[in-house]
Amino acid sequence: MFPSPDSGATQASARYKVLVVDDEPTLRLGFSYALSDHDTDTAANGSEALTKLDSGDYDVAILDLRMPDIDGLRVIETLRRHGNYLPVVLCSAAITPSAALRAITGQVVDFLLKPVRPAELRGVVRHIMAPEEDPFARAMAHAREGRHELAIQDLERMDPGPRVTSWLGILRAIRTGSLEAEAAAFSRLERDGLSALAYRVPE
Amino acid sequence: MLRTRLFFGLLTLILLLWGVGAAALLLVRDASKRYDTLVQESYPAIKLSRGFRTITTGLNVHYLPALASPPGTQVPDRSKFDADKEELKDRVNALRLQTSSDGGWDDLQARLDQAVETYLQGYERFFAESLSTQEDRSKLMSYMSTQTQRITDLSDSIFALADAKMMGSSVKSGAESSKNTFFVLTLVLLGTGIAMFIYFQLVRHMVDPVVGLRRSIEEIRKGNFELTLPEPGADSEFRSVATAFNDMAAELRVRRGETNERLLKTNLVNRAILEAIPSPVFVLGDDGRILQINPAAERLTESLGVAGRLPSKIQRILNESNDHGENHLPEDPREALLFRIEEREFFYLPRIFSFTSEDGVYSGRAVLLHNVTRIRWLDDMKTNLISTVSHEIKTPLTGIRMVLHLLLEERSGGLTDVQKTMVSSANDDCERLLVTLNTLLDLSRSESGSTHLERVPVALRDAMLRAERIFEPRAAEKSVEIDVEAADGMPEVSADPLRLDEVLNNLVSNAIKHSPTGGKVTLRASQPDAEHMRVTVIDQGPGVPEEMQNRIFERFFRAPGQDSDGVGLGLFICREIMRAHEGRIGLKERAHDQTEFFIDVPIA
Numbered sequence: 146m147f148p149s150p151d152s153g154a155t156q157a158s159a160r161y162k163v164l165v166v167d168d169e170p171t172l173r174l175g176f177s178y179a180l181s182d183h184d185t186d187t188a189a190n191g192s193e194a195l196t197k198l199d200s201g202d203y204d205v206a207i208l209d210l211r212m213p214d215i216d217g218l219r220v221i222e223t224l225r226r227h228g229n230y231l232p233v234v235l236c237s238a239a240i241t242p243s244a245a246l247r248a249i250t251g252q253v254v255d256f257l258l259k260p261v262r263p264a265e266l267r268g269v270v271r272h273i274m275a276p277e278e279d280p281f282a283r284a285m286a287h288a289r290e291g292r293h294e295l296a297i298q299d300l301e302r303m304d305p306g307p308r309v310t311s312w313l314g315i316l317r318a319i320r321t322g323s324l325e326a327e328a329a330a331f332s333r334l335e336r337d338g339l340s341a342l343a344y345r346v347p348e
Numbered sequence: 349m350l351r352t353r354l355f356f357g358l359l360t361l362i363l364l365l366w367g368v369g370a371a372a373l374l375l376v377r378d379a380s381k382r383y384d385t386l387v388q389e390s391y392p393a394i395k396l397s398r399g400f401r402t403i404t405t406g407l408n409v410h411y412l413p414a415l416a417s418p419p420g421t422q423v424p425d426r427s428k429f430d431a432d433k434e435e436l437k438d439r440v441n442a443l444r445l446q447t448s449s450d451g452g453w454d455d456l457q458a459r460l461d462q463a464v465e466t467y468l469q470g471y472e473r474f475f476a477e478s479l480s481t482q483e484d485r486s487k488l489m490s491y492m493s494t495q496t497q498r499i500t501d502l503s504d505s506i507f508a509l510a511d512a513k514m515m516g517s518s519v520k521s522g523a524e525s526s527k528n529t530f531f532v533l534t535l536v537l538l539g540t541g542i543a544m545f546i547y548f549q550l551v552r553h554m555v556d557p558v559v560g561l562r563r564s565i566e567e568i569r570k571g572n573f574e575l576t577l578p579e580p581g582a583d584s585e586f587r588s589v590a591t592a593f594n595d596m597a598a599e600l601r602v603r604r605g606e607t608n609e610r611l612l613k614t615n616l617v618n619r620a621i622l623e624a625i626p627s628p629v630f631v632l633g634d635d636g637r638i639l640q641i642n643p644a645a646e647r648l649t650e651s652l653g654v655a656g657r658l659p660s661k662i663q664r665i666l667n668e669s670n671d672h673g674e675n676h677l678p679e680d681p682r683e684a685l686l687f688r689i690e691e692r693e694f695f696y697l698p699r700i701f702s703f704t705s706e707d708g709v710y711s712g713r714a715v716l717l718h719n720v721t722r723i724r725w726l727d728d729m730k731t732n733l734i735s736t737v738s739h740e741i742k743t744p745l746t747g748i749r750m751v752l753h754l755l756l757e758e759r760s761g762g763l764t765d766v767q768k769t770m771v772s773s774a775n776d777d778c779e780r781l782l783v784t785l786n787t788l789l790d791l792s793r794s795e796s797g798s799t800h801l802e803r804v805p806v807a808l809r810d811a812m813l814r815a816e817r818i819f820e821p822r823a824a825e826k827s828v829e830i831d832v833e834a835a836d837g838m839p840e841v842s843a844d845p846l847r848l849d850e851v852l853n854n855l856v857s858n859a860i861k862h863s864p865t866g867g868k869v870t871l872r873a874s875q876p877d878a879e880h881m882r883v884t885v886i887d888q889g890p891g892v893p894e895e896m897q898n899r900i901f902e903r904f905f906r907a908p909g910q911d912s913d914g915v916g917l918g919l920f921i922c923r924e925i926m927r928a929h930e931g932r933i934g935l936k937e938r939a940h941d942q943t944e945f946f947i948d949v950p951i952a
Contacts, residue, residue, distance in 0.1 A: 171747030178754050211743075238742050239789075260746035260782055263753050 160184055161204035161274055166194040166220070167236070168212050176207060179263035180270065191215025195223055203231060205273055207257075207266070210237030210244060218244055221251040232273045232289060234344075236261060245342060250319060254288045256343045268346045281309070288312075293320050311341035350553050350585055357546040361539060368535040375528040379521060386517040393446045393510035396439050400460075400503035403439075404467065404496045407432050412492065415474065415485050426475050433471075436464050443506065453509060460502040467495040557586040561593060573601040628696070630658060630715040636666075639712065648696075648717065651689045661685050662698050662715060669700050670713075676700040681720040681727060695724045735792040738785045745785070749778045790921060801928055805840040805952040806848060808881050812871045815852040819860055828863045830856070834873035841881050842952040843929055851922045851933070855885040855945050858918065862889030862943065880931065880948040891943040897935055922947075 165176040166188040173187040186201065188194035191212050198206065210217040217235055224231060235248050236257040245256070255269055273289070276282040284299035293316050300313050407429065414423050440461050446453075470492050560577060567575045576597060577590040618640075622629055628645035632638055638656065641649070649655050658666065662685065669676040677699050684695035696717040704711040752775040754760065756768070763771065809832075816830045823830050841848075852871075859869040870886040892900055901923045919933075926933040926947055936944040 169743060169747045171744065171751060175747055175750030175754055178760065179750065181759065238739060238746065259742065260749045263750065263757060 159275070161270060162186070162202065163270060164188060164194065164197060164201070164203045164206040166191070166206060166212070166217075167209040169209075172209075175263075176261075176266060179266045180207075182267070183270065191217070191220045194220055198224060198229065198231065199227075205232045205234065205270055207234045207236055210235055210240060218247050218251070221248060221253055225251050230290075234269050234273070240342075246315065246319070249288070249315060252289055252291045254285055258340060258343045262346075264346050265344065269344045272344060284312070288316065308341045315342070353549065353553075354546070357542065357549065361542050361546065364535065364539045364542060368532060368539065371535065372532055375525075375532075379525060379528075382517075382521055382524070386514060386521070389446075390510045390514040390517070393443065394507055394514075396443050396446075397503040397507040397510065399439055400436070400464075401500050403432050403436055404499050407471070408492065408496055411471070411474065412489065415489050415492075418482075423475070429471055429475070433468055436468070440464050453506075456502060456505050456509060460499065460506060463495060463498045463502055467492070467499055470495055553580075553584060553586075557584075557590065561589065564593065564597070568597060568600065573597050573604055625716075627719055628717040631712060632658075632666075632715065633712045634710070636670075645717070648687075648689075652687060658715065659687070661687075662717070665698055666700055666713070666715060675702060681723045684718075684720045684724060693721070694719065695721045731792045734788050738788045738792070742782070742785050742789075745778060745782060749775070749782065752778060787918075801844040801847060803842045803844050803929070806843045806845050808838055808841050808873050808883060808949070809834040809836065811845065811848055811852055812873065812883060814849060815856045816871065818853060819856050822857075823860050823869065826860065826863065827866045828860055829868045830860075831868055831870045833870060838873055839875070839881060840952045841949040843931075843949050847925045847929070848949065851925050851947055852883065852885075854918045854922050855947070858945070859885050859887035859889070859943075863887045864889065876948060879950055881951055882946050882948050884936070884944050884946045886942050886944045888941060889943055891938045891941075892935060900935065901933070 161183045163180050163183045163185045164187070165173055165180070165185055167173050167176065168190055170189075173189070177185045177187060186197065186203070188197050191214050194206070194208070195215070197203075208217045208220060215223075217237070221233055221235075224233070230252060232255070233253045234255040234257055235244075235253050236259060237244075238259040240248075240256060240258070248254075248256070255273060257265060257269060272282065272285075276286050280299050280303050284296040284303075287293070287296035287299060297313060297316050297320065300309050300316070303309050410428055411424060443457055443460065446457075470488065474488060474492075557577075557580060564575050564577055576594045579590050579594075580586045622640070622642035625642060626644055628648045629642045630638055630645055631640040638658070641656070646656070649657060649659070652659055654660075665676060665685075678697055681695065681697060684697040687694045687696060697720045699716045699718060700713060702711060702713045752771055755763065755771050756775060812832050812834050816832050819830060856869065856871065863869055867888040870884075872884045872886065874882045874884065876882045901919050923933050926949075930950055932946075932948040934946055936946060938944075
């Protein structure tokens with residue numbers, strides 16, 4: 146591996162163990178470099194990721210959705226079945242509504258839409274591991290831990306924007322579990338193109 | 349020649365008429381002459397015979413009273429007697445002159461002659477002797493009376509005879525006149541016969557050909573050109589007519605033959621064309637009945653179970669286009685109709701156009717079903733391909749972009765200026781490529797998903813204000829002012845709010861892009877008709893070149909010489925969205941140096 150580049154700016158923040166899972170070697174390389182402030186490890190496919198996650202002790206995983214053997218969603222579901230509630234960032238060029246629903250049900254609420262900028266990558270890790278003190282970040286933290294009710298309460302207190310509305314819709318649909326609500330959330334996601342759900346660097 | 353025949357026939361009739369008239373005149377004159385003769389013959393005898401009694405009575409009255417008176421009475425002088433005696437003799441002589449064929453006539457006349465003689469002798473004795481005794485006188489008296497009686501009887505007989513003779517003549521002349529009547533009747537009958545003959549001749553030579561001509565003309569009108577008129581004799585005026593008619597019929601026969609041939613040929617060509625067209629074709633009459641269909645149409649209707657009829661989907665479009673009085677000539681394969689045949693899907697694009705004969709008498713419509721199944725399949729393939737390829741390119745590109753970004757962050761070491769310029773340039777290209785890929789993905793999504801609209805009542809004004817808010821920063825960069833002209837309380841439109849925003853955003857984005865620095869972009873709401881609301885986006889840019897105005901809504905169209913990024917899908921996607929909304933999008937004619945795009949959205 147290449148030596149970690151030194152940068153004074155990130156000295157203050159904590160180092161985390163991050164697993165980058167992607168079938169694209171360049172992306173693995175890029176992600177690793179982008180996250181060079183942290184201890185990164187890489188996995189080229191789903192099964193390798195599962196093996197590494199089983200044995201290693203990681204703080205967060207950056208997971209590609211589309212992979213040749215086991216895709217990101219199945220990796221998440223396997224992890225959760227094994228009682229591993231590691232924070233996961235789902236990273237893909239296109240996330241379908243059903244994929245998003247499955248992911249959120251599996252307590253994955255952080256999405257990155259490819260192409261990803263390095264700043265976004267670093268931001269999302271920080272966002273998960275050391276959330277800012279704002280209602281949205283708090284709501285996301287609740288959702289990440291499976292407390293949808295609390296997340297909804299937090300979101301309801303916020304000014305309605307596209308992002309908040311989207312999250313409210315989908316979380317309510319998961320809470321009620323009804324097919325109609327799910328369908329409504331689905332069509333909403335389809336129209337929004339999922340960009341509202343994705344993580345964005347705070348401006 | 350009929351004329352001469354007619355002339356001679358009528359001449360005969362006239363001559364006959366003259367003959368009958370002359371004969372009648374002659375006969376009448378003859379009869380009157382005969383009557384005259386008869387009267388001349390009989391009248392004197394009758395008159396003479398009537399005279400005898402008068403004279404004798406006159407004499408007796410004059411003289412006999414003297415005889416009856418006692419003797420010695422003056423006897424009247426004999427002068428009267430003498431005169432009457434001459435008179436009687438004259439009459440007897442005159443009667444003798446009257447000749448008659450009758451046998452009794454001469455005898456009667458002789459006896460009258462004798463009786464007159466005896467009568468006169470009696471008077472001679474009266475005058476000669478002086479009759480002294482009473483006895484003599486009475487003897488003479490009775491004698492005279494006997495003789496007078498005798499004369500009277502005889503003259504009566506003669507009168508009767510003459511009268512009978514006259515009557516006989518009358519009967520004879522009656523017989524004569526009936527003979528004459530018979531003669532005249534014969535002549536009249538002859539005349540009638542001749543007239544009848546002329547009539548039949550006329551009918552045969554004039555009426556019959558005319559009737560025959562009429563019948564033939566009717567036959568020809570019915571289309572039977574095979575008929576010919578029998579040619580009359582060489583001397584008939586109708587010969588030329590019949591010949592002319594037959595010539596005409598022959599000409600028509602030939603013409604029809606040619607026409608039939610041409611029709612057959614045309615028919616054959618038509619059939620060949622129709623059969624050669626692989627698309628089902630229906631030719632319909634003005635009343636909507638099917639006049640002709642080609643084998644492809646037969647096969648299609650058979651496999652759809654509506655053999656020989658128009659499928660109901662097409663009938664509906666046909667009725668609609670009929671109501672609008674327009675041809676229905678869609679170009680877009682996505683307007684095709686779906687038919688399921690044996691578990692397979694077929695797409696047919698119905699093209700309906702009306703046609704009218706050159707003289708405008710006949711009209712109808714033709715329906716051509718263009719099979720676009722393969723085009724649709726290719727279109728789907730293309731969309732899928734674009735989608736797949738875009739995704740496949742996008743994935744490694746994200747890696748490249750990530751690396752470029754990292755390099756530009758210079759966290760792995762500083763870059764020289766040249767290196768930095770090169771990496772920046774590569775990064776720009778990478779960004780542009782990503783934008784293109786995203787548009788392509790939008791396209792494939794819009795093509796596969798533009799029909800899934802969630803239409804709700806939308807306040808147009810809000811949508812316009814949203815667009816204004818979004819683009820305000822970008823407009824500010826170019827010092828362009830965005831102006832929204834929308835009144836409160838306008839009818840809401842039925843639209844998918846996100847899709848509508850997409851269209852508005854696209855139009856506003858274009859408007860800002862083409863605005864000159866410091867220009868103004870106006871968003872104006874109006875109501876063009878009862879069913880639509882309109883948003884017009886006006887900019888003060890250079891406008892769309894006229895030759896490109898028809899093409900700007902096409903896929904992948906980019907106006908040449910424009911430095912815009914993107915692949916020319918914005919307006920195409922807008923059009924797709926408006927089409928899915930059953931709305932309209934268009935570019936207005938340039939006026940006041942302004943470019944005006946508009947969208948019409950159905951009112952909720």
